[in-house]
Amino acid sequence: MSRIVYVNGAFVAEAEATISVFDRGFLMADGVYEVTSVLDGRLVDFAGHMARLERSLAELEMAAPAGREELESIHRELLARNGVTEGLVYMQVTRGAADRDFLYPDGAAPSLVLFTQSKPLIDTPAAARGLKVIVLDDIRWGRRDIKTVQLLAPSMAKMAAKAAGKDDAWMVEDGFVTEGTSNNAYIVTRDGAIVTRDLSHSILHGITRAAVLRLAREAQMRIEERPFTIAEAQDAAEAFVTSASSFVQPVVEIDGTALGDGTPGPVARRLREIYVSEALKSAV
Numbered sequence: 295m296s297r298i299v300y301v302n303g304a305f306v307a308e309a310e311a312t313i314s315v316f317d318r319g320f321l322m323a324d325g326v327y328e329v330t331s332v333l334d335g336r337l338v339d340f341a342g343h344m345a346r347l348e349r350s351l352a353e354l355e356m357a358a359p360a361g362r363e364e365l366e367s368i369h370r371e372l373l374a375r376n377g378v379t380e381g382l383v384y385m386q387v388t389r390g391a392a393d394r395d396f397l398y399p400d401g402a403a404p405s406l407v408l409f410t411q412s413k414p415l416i417d418t419p420a421a422a423r424g425l426k427v428i429v430l431d432d433i434r435w436g437r438r439d440i441k442t443v444q445l446l447a448p449s450m451a452k453m454a455a456k457a458a459g460k461d462d463a464w465m466v467e468d469g470f471v472t473e474g475t476s477n478n479a480y481i482v483t484r485d486g487a488i489v490t491r492d493l494s495h496s497i498l499h500g501i502t503r504a505a506v507l508r509l510a511r512e513a514q515m516r517i518e519e520r521p522f523t524i525a526e527a528q529d530a531a532e533a534f535v536t537s538a539s540s541f542v543q544p545v546v547e548i549d550g551t552a553l554g555d556g557t558p559g560p561v562a563r564r565l566r567e568i569y570v571s572e573a574l575k576s577a578v
């Protein structure tokens with residue numbers, strides 16, 4: 295595989311792409327990112343991803359590398375150059391290169407990197423089968439609403455899930471589920487309510503979460519935005535996760551307990567269908 299990637303103003307072959315060893319993304323995880331899904335060669339929920347990027351940058355007092363229109367045209371150019379019809383665009387902004395110091399440097403130019411990943415998103419074995427998740431303490435920092443590139447805790451969690459022969463992990467803090475390692479977590483109660491943790495600094499404000507909750511409300515489904523425990527989740531009718539890379543993905547087992555009959559539940563399957571059909575219509 296040899297992709298064309300984007301680095302600081304240039305489209306280059308991935309083997310030729312370079313970034314400074316002094317880049318604060320590399321030295322300090324001083325960077326933020328977005329992952330946007332691509333269907334039929336078009337960008338899904340793009341306005342939401344741009345709005346969240348701007349929020350992440352503002353929270354960290356980091357300069358924007360380019361305006362929205364320019365970022366959109368870089369996304370499009372990259373899709374065209376790599377012939378991507380289904381997959382992801384990864385975009386990362388860091389505070390840029392500066393001599394190592396904990397204080398933010400004055401006037402460093404932000405670094406901007408984008409690359410694509412071609413992969414099937416709609417027809418995946420995991421969506422058909424459902425995920426089995428383990429449960430772990432949430433050891434991440436306290437500003438999970440900022441989408442930073444500090445991803446070692448979720449990497450460790452996914453490694454622990456793999457070692458246990460499972461697919462992913464749900465993380466728990468003070469007795470309540472925060473989210474999945476790279477997705478937002480939901481349960482469906484036995485009386486049919488969709489429950490997901492309310493927005494705060496404790497979780498990432500998922501762009502897919504916002505879209506799925508809007509579509510669920512439009513379909514007259516009942517939604518409760520509140521914390522829930524693992525015990526409540528294990529007793530639920532079903533569970534699922536959402537993210538740009540997985541859309542809506544059913545969860546069929548939590549910490550060894552099968553949900554319902556251990557197969558993807560009807561609410562998760564329906565929401566996946568509704569979300570994908572809406573994404574295909576509204577992608578830009």
Ligand code: PDD
Nearest residue numbers: 329475476477478498500501502537538
């Ligand atoms: N992850 N929570 C966490 C911790 C995440 O990393 C993600 C996304 C989400 C879902 O957010 P969204 O719906 O905006 O994708 C929730 C991306 C896909 C990733 O790191 O690959």
